[in-house]
Amino acid sequence: MQTSNLIIALLVMSALAYFFGYQRSRGFARQLGGVSNLHSLPTYYGMRVALWCGLPSVLLLFVCLAFEETIISKMLLSGIPDEIRPTSIAEYNLLMNKIENLASGALSSEGVKPALLDAAAALGYLRDMSQRLLTGLAMLVAGGGGFWGWWRMSAQLRARQQVEKIFKGFLLLCASLAIFTTLGILLSVIFESVRFFQQVPISEFLFGLEWSPQTAIRPDQVGGSGSFGAVPLFLGTMLISFIAMTVAVPAGLMSAIYLAEYAGSKVRSFVKPALEILAGVPTVVYGYFAALTVAPLIRDTGTSMGLSVTSESALAAGLVMGIMIIPFISSLADDVINAVPQTMRDGSLALGATHSETIKQVIIPAALPGIVGGVLLAVSRAIGETMIVVMAAGLAANLTVNPLDTVTTVTVQIVTLLVGDQEFDSAKTLSAFALGLMLFLVTLGLNYIALRVVKKYREQYE
Amino acid sequence: MSKSSKPNATTERIRQTLAKRYRAEKRFRLYGVVAILFGLLCVATLFVDIIGKGHGAFRQTYIQLSVDYDADILGISDINDAQQLALADFSGLVKKSLRTRFSDVSGRKDKRQLYRLVSNSAEYDLTDRLKTAPALLGQSEKRWVLADDDIDTYFKSLNSSDGAFVGRTSEKQQQWVQSLIDAGQIELRFNSQFFSNGDSREPEQAGIGGAIVGSLFTLFITLALSFPIGVAAAVYLEEFAPKNRWTDFIEVNINNLAAVPSIIFGLLGLAIFINFFHVPRSVPVIGGLVLAVMTLPTIIISSRAAIKAVPPSIREAGIGIGASPVQVVLHHVLPLALPGMLTGTIIGMAQALGETAPLLMIGMVAFIVDVPGGFTDPATVLPVQIFLWADSPERAFVEKTSAAIMVLLAFLITMNTFAVILRKRLERRW
Numbered sequence: 051m052q053t054s055n056l057i058i059a060l061l062v063m064s065a066l067a068y069f070f071g072y073q074r075s076r077g078f079a080r081q082l083g084g085v086s087n088l089h090s091l092p093t094y095y096g097m098r099v100a101l102w103c104g105l106p107s108v109l110l111l112f113v114c115l116a117f118e119e120t121i122i123s124k125m126l127l128s129g130i131p132d133e134i135r136p137t138s139i140a141e142y143n144l145l146m147n148k149i150e151n152l153a154s155g156a157l158s159s160e161g162v163k164p165a166l167l168d169a170a171a172a173l174g175y176l177r178d179m180s181q182r183l184l185t186g187l188a189m190l191v192a193g194g195g196g197f198w199g200w201w202r203m204s205a206q207l208r209a210r211q212q213v214e215k216i217f218k219g220f221l222l223l224c225a226s227l228a229i230f231t232t233l234g235i236l237l238s239v240i241f242e243s244v245r246f247f248q249q250v251p252i253s254e255f256l257f258g259l260e261w262s263p264q265t266a267i268r269p270d271q272v273g274g275s276g277s278f279g280a281v282p283l284f285l286g287t288m289l290i291s292f293i294a295m296t297v298a299v300p301a302g303l304m305s306a307i308y309l310a311e312y313a314g315s316k317v318r319s320f321v322k323p324a325l326e327i328l329a330g331v332p333t334v335v336y337g338y339f340a341a342l343t344v345a346p347l348i349r350d351t352g353t354s355m356g357l358s359v360t361s362e363s364a365l366a367a368g369l370v371m372g373i374m375i376i377p378f379i380s381s382l383a384d385d386v387i388n389a390v391p392q393t394m395r396d397g398s399l400a401l402g403a404t405h406s407e408t409i410k411q412v413i414i415p416a417a418l419p420g421i422v423g424g425v426l427l428a429v430s431r432a433i434g435e436t437m438i439v440v441m442a443a444g445l446a447a448n449l450t451v452n453p454l455d456t457v458t459t460v461t462v463q464i465v466t467l468l469v470g471d472q473e474f475d476s477a478k479t480l481s482a483f484a485l486g487l488m489l490f491l492v493t494l495g496l497n498y499i500a501l502r503v504v505k506k507y508r509e510q511y512e
Numbered sequence: 513m514s515k516s517s518k519p520n521a522t523t524e525r526i527r528q529t530l531a532k533r534y535r536a537e538k539r540f541r542l543y544g545v546v547a548i549l550f551g552l553l554c555v556a557t558l559f560v561d562i563i564g565k566g567h568g569a570f571r572q573t574y575i576q577l578s579v580d581y582d583a584d585i586l587g588i589s590d591i592n593d594a595q596q597l598a599l600a601d602f603s604g605l606v607k608k609s610l611r612t613r614f615s616d617v618s619g620r621k622d623k624r625q626l627y628r629l630v631s632n633s634a635e636y637d638l639t640d641r642l643k644t645a646p647a648l649l650g651q652s653e654k655r656w657v658l659a660d661d662d663i664d665t666y667f668k669s670l671n672s673s674d675g676a677f678v679g680r681t682s683e684k685q686q687q688w689v690q691s692l693i694d695a696g697q698i699e700l701r702f703n704s705q706f707f708s709n710g711d712s713r714e715p716e717q718a719g720i721g722g723a724i725v726g727s728l729f730t731l732f733i734t735l736a737l738s739f740p741i742g743v744a745a746a747v748y749l750e751e752f753a754p755k756n757r758w759t760d761f762i763e764v765n766i767n768n769l770a771a772v773p774s775i776i777f778g779l780l781g782l783a784i785f786i787n788f789f790h791v792p793r794s795v796p797v798i799g800g801l802v803l804a805v806m807t808l809p810t811i812i813i814s815s816r817a818a819i820k821a822v823p824p825s826i827r828e829a830g831i832g833i834g835a836s837p838v839q840v841v842l843h844h845v846l847p848l849a850l851p852g853m854l855t856g857t858i859i860g861m862a863q864a865l866g867e868t869a870p871l872l873m874i875g876m877v878a879f880i881v882d883v884p885g886g887f888t889d890p891a892t893v894l895p896v897q898i899f900l901w902a903d904s905p906e907r908a909f910v911e912k913t914s915a916a917i918m919v920l921l922a923f924l925i926t927m928n929t930f931a932v933i934l935r936k937r938l939e940r941r942w
Contacts, residue, residue, distance in 0.1 A: 210836065214836060214838040217838055218748070218752055218838070220744065221744045221745070221747055221748035221752060222748055222752075224740075224741045224742075224744035224745040224748065225744070225745040225748040225749055225753070225762050226758075226762060227741060227745065227808070228745065228762055228765040228766045228769055228808070228809065228812070229761060229762055229765050231765070231769060231780070231805055231808070232765045232768065232769060234780050234784050235772070235776055235777075235779070235780045237783075237784075238779055238780050238782075238783030238784050239776075239779055239783070241783070242783060300547065301547045301550050301551060302547075303547075304543050304544050304546070304547035304548075305544065305547040305548045305551055307544055308541070308544025308545065308547065308548055309548070312541060312544060321548055321552070324551075324552055324555060325548075325551045325552070325555070327555050328551065328554065328555055328558075330862065330866075330924055330925075330928060331558065331866075331921070331924075332865075332866025332867070332868065332895050332920065332924070333866070333868065333869070334866070334868040334895040334896075334898050334899050334902075335558075335562070335866075335898070335917050335920070335921070337899070337902070338898065338902045338913060338914075338917065339558055339561060339562070341902065342565075342902070342910065343561050373554045376551050376554070377551075380551075402526075404533055404534065404536070404537045405537060406536060406537045406540035406541070407533070407536075407537075409540070410540075427771060430771060430773075431771075431773075433773070434772070434773020434774070434775065434776070435773070436773070436774065436775045436868075436869035437868050437869055437899070440869075440872075440899075441899070441902060441903075461773070461775050461869070464775060464779070464873075465775070465869070465872055465873075468778075468779075468782065468872075468873050469872050469873070469877055474787065482779075483779065483783070486775075486776060486779045489773060489775070489776065490772065490773075490776050493771065493772060493773055493776075494768060494772070497767075497768055497771040497772075498768065501767055501768075
């Protein structure tokens, strides 16, 4: 039976188990004179039997499916004669592919070694066998579990507690997924990064001044051995983020101050959502806007002023990224400014300070930790932003701080290295994971500090 | 204080600086107004720019040809023979029609230019036409066929203020277009193919149909995974979690994941889902998985806020009449918190719909012509389609890209408006 059909069959069996459990508990209730004499409601008895039927069998199914392929290929390999036994992973993959295609009929059997034909036949046989075995086993476990659960029923059984325990276990599992995700991210980047640092020393990566990841695939090919000094990328990322922040921080902060302190409720109710539109626009749209509208505009303006501006200048990407971040900063700053107690404003105004003096000398100092936290979060966002820079910034890793020049960033390189064909044994592909690790660590650090600062600040006024 | 007495030094100093301070006050206020105007200007520029570039793509240039379904040119003797129909020379038919229309054109070079007036999809159009109406064989009819993208761009720019965009069209082609205009045989029609077709190398045939369907499949997977898991996690953290290290650790992780750059989730998808679990590339399943992992923190955080907003009195009342804590949550807290959870979920889905970067890592940038038919068919999504078209050199793709952005923004605005309405409608003040 196919896996999807098997799962449906197991679900049907669980539904049946629910029905039988429910009926049996009603039977108990009749004997005792009413449902109120049972420990739990009949639905809980039904659910308990259904769980006994469904849970072990589905778990078994997933465990078996996870190991099925590995076991089958091990068994196949042991039957292959020594002369065509693969010696490397690439050869092994090739061989397995060939056998796979022979078995599915995609490759004609003409002129193929008989040993391979045997293997293909064996593959078909093994697949068939394991499928049958799995179906039988899962059905058996489901039936047995269901029967066990049904058999052990009594009027005193604490069915509700048992069902609720499993339910809570499921909730805990879902909540713990966040930890597994972080773990998954860390493992995936660290594992490949370690392989990268075996080929390229970590000091060269962190402090090298030249970045050209093109490695020659064949020894006779033109194109150097590749150099992996990531400093130009770090500098480019910082340059673009800096430009973005010089746009976003003043604009975001001032609009937040105006909205929180000066604007009437009418203006506020119109301007706030209008600015928040900027936060909802997908980054690919900003990238397109930067590449097709802002970059040519900056280039033409620069040329008319006698400056040489590349068409993929850091300025264009940074400006547009700044626009994207404005609502982010303004809404965070708005929150912290509103959290400053009204008594502090009143006190300052009563002493004769003007409104702007109150803001500059009382409110902003009081809200400063929160604002700094918000700005840090915004920086982390600018560093990790991908689509704008992929579309509007260049690929050339120039070591420069001239905003009119082309620079490249960490995220751009990750995308260019990982889009298209990848081989996971070349330093070129692996370097993307090392860059990813750097990106993850830096943004993690910034977020951590920012969240701590914001939290600490909030506690002060609560 | 009377005027005759000695003026107070402090008051005097205040009076002297007062004008300056009021000016500073005004200036400060002005900065705020300028900042807000700048933000609004950015919104306006963005929309005007995109709409200005993209509105043209919803109409496409068509050319009217009088087609003579000549059995000899087609090489069909029996109309019911599917094999003959498949091999028939419809391209020759199109060329013949063009030659009859512009009978004065001679020379191979000119003829080749002439044939380039219409899109190469014209022959497929005629094939379909003859298949549905076999009686036309040997007859002739007037039929509107799709113009080539260069002609389309030229024709659309004829009336623009910047002058016509010539591009790759030759002078002869421009004369022919003029002659077609004079005869009323060229016109703009609603471009329904833009919404139904998949991607294509030919701009006039490219559409976002495939990308929209791919986005829907991907979002379905994302929703099916992230909504139940997110709600379950939020319920656990708000209602059942004991105060211990593990719970604290979970909270720290969720808050951090919400701020991790999206591209990192692409690396996760590539290394764990594709390389370790061997999920196939480029399919909605892997895209949905990665986006689900990415939106999960958003959904958990908003769901927790919604659960927190349900007053404790509800829970106490439930417990008081003998419900178990799980029953209280399932029967009372969850239904009351559902509107807030749904709002957060819709906003998370809108985020997932606009996300591009992680999908680039997991192979959803492939050039896919067919509209995907299932969760395991190779597919692309709307933002990635925009990214791909933005890179294409043909001028006509600029228009298509902007139009695709307009469709994407329309989806996002609809989703967000729906979320706001939902919140307003179902929000309950306790």
